[in-house]
Amino acid sequence: MSAAVAAxxxxxxxxxxLSAYYGDRKAVGDVSIAxxxxxxxxxxxxxxxxxxxxxxxxxxIHEVGFDARVEGRVLLDGQDIYAGAVDPMAIRRRIGxxxxxxxPFPTLSILDNTLVCAARGLNRRQRFDxxxxxLRAAALWDEVKDKLRSxxxxxxxxxxxxxxxxxxxxxxxxxxxxxxPTASLDPIxxxxxxxxxxxxxxxxxxxxxxxxxxxxxxxxxxxxxxLADEAGVGRLVEVDDTARLFTxxxxxxxxxYITGRFG
Amino acid sequence: xxxxxLGQRRLRRRRVYGSLGTALALLCAxxxxxxxxxxxxxxIVQGAGAINWSFLTALPHPVGVPGGGxxxxxxGTVIIIAIATAMAVPIGLLTGIYLAxxxxxVIPEALRFLSDVLSGVPSIAIGLFAYAVLVAPLKHFSAxxxxxxxxxxxxxxxxxxxxQAIRSVPQTVREGALALGMSNLRATVGIVLPTARPAIITAxxxxxxxxxxxxAPLLFTAFxxxxxxxxxxxxxxxxxxxxxxxxxxxxxxxxxxxxxGALLLIVAVLVLSLGARLMLRRAMQGLES
Amino acid sequence: MVQPRFRRVARFxxxxxxxxxxxxYGGSILFALLIIGLFIExxxxxxxxxxxxxxxxxxxxxxxxxxxxFGALPMIYGTVVTSLIAIVLAAVIGxxxxxxxxxxxxxxxxxxxxFLIELLAAVPSVVYGLWGxxxxxxxxxxxxxxxxxxxxxxxxxxxxxxxxxGLLTAGxxxxxxxxxxxxxxxxxxxxxxxxxxxxxxxxxxxxxWETATRVVLPAARVGIFGSCVLGLGRALGExxxxxxxxxxxxxxxxxxxxxxxxxxxxxxxxxxEATTSIYISALIELGLILFVxxxxxxxxxxxxxxxxxxxx
Ligand SMILES: Nc1ncnc2c1ncn2[C@@H]1O[C@H](COP(=O)(O)OP(=O)(O)O)[C@@H](O)[C@H]1O
Ligand SMILES: [Mg+2]
Numbered sequence: 001m002s003a004a005v006a007a008x009x010x011x012x013x014x015x016x017x018l019s020a021y022y023g024d025r026k027a028v029g030d031v032s033i034a035x036x037x038x039x040x041x042x043x044x045x046x047x048x049x050x051x052x053x054x055x056x057x058x059x060x061i062h063e064v065g066f067d068a069r070v071e072g073r074v075l076l077d078g079q080d081i082y083a084g085a086v087d088p089m090a091i092r093r094r095i096g097x098x099x100x101x102x103x104p105f106p107t108l109s110i111l112d113n114t115l116v117c118a119a120r121g122l123n124r125r126q127r128f129d130x131x132x133x134x135l136r137a138a139a140l141w142d143e144v145k146d147k148l149r150s151x152x153x154x155x156x157x158x159x160x161x162x163x164x165x166x167x168x169x170x171x172x173x174x175x176x177x178x179x180x181p182t183a184s185l186d187p188i189x190x191x192x193x194x195x196x197x198x199x200x201x202x203x204x205x206x207x208x209x210x211x212x213x214x215x216x217x218x219x220x221x222x223x224x225x226x227l228a229d230e231a232g233v234g235r236l237v238e239v240d241d242t243a244r245l246f247t248x249x250x251x252x253x254x255x256x257y258i259t260g261r262f263g
Numbered sequence: 264x265x266x267x268x269l270g271q272r273r274l275r276r277r278r279v280y281g282s283l284g285t286a287l288a289l290l291c292a293x294x295x296x297x298x299x300x301x302x303x304x305x306x307i308v309q310g311a312g313a314i315n316w317s318f319l320t321a322l323p324h325p326v327g328v329p330g331g332g333x334x335x336x337x338x339g340t341v342i343i344i345a346i347a348t349a350m351a352v353p354i355g356l357l358t359g360i361y362l363a364x365x366x367x368x369v370i371p372e373a374l375r376f377l378s379d380v381l382s383g384v385p386s387i388a389i390g391l392f393a394y395a396v397l398v399a400p401l402k403h404f405s406a407x408x409x410x411x412x413x414x415x416x417x418x419x420x421x422x423x424x425x426x427q428a429i430r431s432v433p434q435t436v437r438e439g440a441l442a443l444g445m446s447n448l449r450a451t452v453g454i455v456l457p458t459a460r461p462a463i464i465t466a467x468x469x470x471x472x473x474x475x476x477x478x479a480p481l482l483f484t485a486f487x488x489x490x491x492x493x494x495x496x497x498x499x500x501x502x503x504x505x506x507x508x509x510x511x512x513x514x515x516x517x518x519x520x521x522x523x524g525a526l527l528l529i530v531a532v533l534v535l536s537l538g539a540r541l542m543l544r545r546a547m548q549g550l551e552s
Numbered sequence: 553m554v555q556p557r558f559r560r561v562a563r564f565x566x567x568x569x570x571x572x573x574x575x576x577y578g579g580s581i582l583f584a585l586l587i588i589g590l591f592i593e594x595x596x597x598x599x600x601x602x603x604x605x606x607x608x609x610x611x612x613x614x615x616x617x618x619x620x621x622f623g624a625l626p627m628i629y630g631t632v633v634t635s636l637i638a639i640v641l642a643a644v645i646g647x648x649x650x651x652x653x654x655x656x657x658x659x660x661x662x663x664x665x666x667f668l669i670e671l672l673a674a675v676p677s678v679v680y681g682l683w684g685x686x687x688x689x690x691x692x693x694x695x696x697x698x699x700x701x702x703x704x705x706x707x708x709x710x711x712x713x714x715x716x717x718g719l720l721t722a723g724x725x726x727x728x729x730x731x732x733x734x735x736x737x738x739x740x741x742x743x744x745x746x747x748x749x750x751x752x753x754x755x756x757x758x759x760x761w762e763t764a765t766r767v768v769l770p771a772a773r774v775g776i777f778g779s780c781v782l783g784l785g786r787a788l789g790e791x792x793x794x795x796x797x798x799x800x801x802x803x804x805x806x807x808x809x810x811x812x813x814x815x816x817x818x819x820x821x822x823x824x825e826a827t828t829s830i831y832i833s834a835l836i837e838l839g840l841i842l843f844v845x846x847x848x849x850x851x852x853x854x855x856x857x858x859x860x861x862x863x864x
Binding site: 277278280281282284285287288289290291292293294295296298299300302303305306309353354355356357358360361362364373374377378379380381382383384385386387388389391392394395396415418422446447448449451472475476477478479482483486503506507510511518521522525528529532533536 | 568575576587589590594596644648652656657664676677678687735760761762764791796816819824839840843847849851854
């Protein structure tokens with residue numbers, strides 16, 4: 001995407017020369033990309049090319065890992081989230097995340113899972129309404145409304161993943177990061193979540209990792225293609241409107257990938 | 264004699280050796296398990312007769328006066344263990360959290376080493392430490408000093424188990440909490456610790472079981488008392504100590520009470536150990552389902 | 553090569569987390585200080601004795617509170633002999649039991665047997681002492697002692713009067729107390745030996761027993777040895793049970809039937825009655841010796857067990 005195109009769009013989130021390390025191992029190198037407000041951006045690329053790592057840099061969860069480091073800038077509304085005075089907790093409230101494998105909190109009920117990071121100071125009624133809204137947004141309400149107090153571990157994998165989406169939505173973030181949210185789900189649950197992503201884009205800026213190109217083509221407005229170079233460092237190859245990237249890729253490596261010539 | 268027949272005989276001999284050896288191994292296993300049953304059986308037979316309501320609730324009687332009980336010792340055991348637990352749990356849990364969250368590098372390794380060292384230190388030496396810290400400077404024996412010694416005995420188990428329990432909570436759960444914008448404090452206390460709780464409580468029960476029957480450090484910390492003592496700053500009666508004193512006394516009446524006390528101790532310790540096992544099994548099943 | 557300019561990321565930045573980290577650090581530091589304090593207090597407490605008697609404390613055999621002349625040799629002797637008896641007995645029984653439980657017992661038998669043996673470890677020390685005093689000691693006096701003396705009474709090891717309480721009785725009680733340690737760890741180590749090794753041996757025509765004793769046990773020897781050393785560590789420091797059955801006499805006697813004393817039991821018996829400060833100090837020095845020895849022994853044991861199991 002050229003600078004001119006980027007400027008036209010309303011960008012909520014952008015990275016500038018972002019690199020990520022595990023100890024001395026550089027996993028992602030110098031990625032500069034911008035994410036359009038209230039659009040779905042899909043991040044595709046072969047396994048191990050650094051998609052997850054890159055995504056985890058966007059809400060400062062990468063640094064939770066041992067000896068994990070970040071270099072470069074991530075701009076949220078023009079403000080560097082890695083600047084010295086910024087509180088990562090505040091950033092993570094504005095940039096929610098859904099993980100590859102559903103990770104509901106095992107000791108909390110379905111209701112408490114949903115509300116665990118919802119706004120504070122609500123009374124019982126308001127909390128309940130908030131939970132209902134989030135669960136409806138995650139297309140889970142009808143399935144759990146009768147067992148809100150039971151353990152989330154009794155839900156199916158797809159339901160657990162939607163609970164995690166509800167949990168993230170209830171915190172009212174601006175950006176929603178999704179790391180292969182359907183990778184561990186069956187086709188039916190996958191379809192439900194894909195539909196959900198399209199609806200959530202009305203409200204949130206979504207960055208979704210997927211290694212499934214059909215999925216990227218189905219759900220996203222913009223697609224970014226990543227690839228590891230010879231040194232194993234994940235690089236951004238190109239980013240474009242989804243329709244264009246899949247029909248007229250600008251880079252031969254992208255073309256090789258989407259036509260299944262490697263990866 | 265043919266070579267084949269010779270081989271046959273040798274094979275038969277090897278088989279016989281094998282059977283004998285297996286029998287011997289079985290015997291050893293039975294011997295070890297039988298030792299428990301022998302001790303348990305003897306304590307039950309000897310102790311059951313001594314146990315009645317007044318034994319459980321009365322103060323000890325002076326030498327020569329029949330009757331009397333270990334009520335104050337039971338109370339003292341509970342008080343001393345409660346204080347020890349109140350001191351050991353925060354320190355043990357915090358150290359466990361530290362090791363689980365910051366667990367690589369020289370300092371955590373050193374801490375783990377120290378913890379292992381402590382778990383091997385004889386309880387009598389720990390009693391001397393408690394004496395030096397809390398008895399000698401104050402110039403009087405006290406229940407608190409016994410609690411201090413018990414705390415030291417409980418710590419290694421608590422530290423190592425809480426570290427492992429916290430580590431065994433999937434990293435994805437912790438990251439899920441942090442990714443929602445929770446503080447490390449909330450993620451740890453609100454999400455990770457509750458998930459690890461069954462294993463930590465198991466360890467706590469085992470640690471309590473361990474000190475319930477502990478006697479050596481009490482000799483010069485709690486010291487014992489003839490009264491209903493509830494002030495932790497004073498010397499206090501403890502059941503295990505009473506069993507010891509009565510056992511080595513020359514009076515048959517006291518010796519009978521020693522068996523009664525031993526039965527109480529064994530029951531308490533076995534209930535705690537079995538409870539811990541059940542708890543752990545339930546926790547494991549909970550994780551699988 | 554130029555080092556990349558890493559941004560070191562602070563993980564605990566919010567005020568709540570700073571407080572949390574401080575409390576967690578504080579607890580850990582307290583824990584470390586307690587253990588270091590334990591060592592320091594023992595050294596400080598024994599200092600008068602160390603200053604007065606020097607290293608000869610370890611090999612002098614007088615223990616005389618009246619003349620304030622103290623030497624630890626009788627207690628060291630008693631500790632070593634009782635622990636050796638215990639470890640020999642416990643090793644034989646424990647290792648055999650472990651082999652049986654791991655390789656020979658059907659599941660319905662091995663589970664309850666393991667369970668009972670592990671419960672043995674939960675029995676309080678004072679209960680062992682009580683049982684030893686009223687059941688084992690009389691048995692040694694009336695049955696074991698006379699029987700052994702009939703055959704071996706001519707050796708100094710089994711000579712002299714049999715009181716019931718003494719080195720042998722204490723050793724047997726200690727053996728019972730450490731059998732669970734030896735059994736449980738040895739069983740785990742034996743069970744961890746790979747199937748391939750057993751199958752290879754069986755395929756060569758070895759019987760199950762030959763496989764267990766000639767292939768599996770040698771392969772597991774380091775871990776088994778570690779379990780025995782760990783048991784030894786427990787035996788060295790065990791106090792109350794030993795105090796009740798050893799006879800409490802600070803003398804060195806060749807006979808295993810003779811009353812004796814151990815480092816731990818002399819502290820238990822005399823500490824509250826010690827009147828002079830040098831007496832107290834000498835007792836604390838016994839505790840220091842016990843402390844140092846048990847650290848060395850435990851460190852050794854853990855090293856060996858780790859080396860086979862892989863540290864966790
Ligand atoms: N915790 C980690 N420690 C060290 N290296 C890691 C870690 N996680 C991922 N990596 C490395 O970073 C690279 C990118 O991984 P990842 O971001 O998970 O790729 P993707 O999500 O595209 O499959 C991989 O080659 C992997 O080797
Ligand atoms: Mg990934």
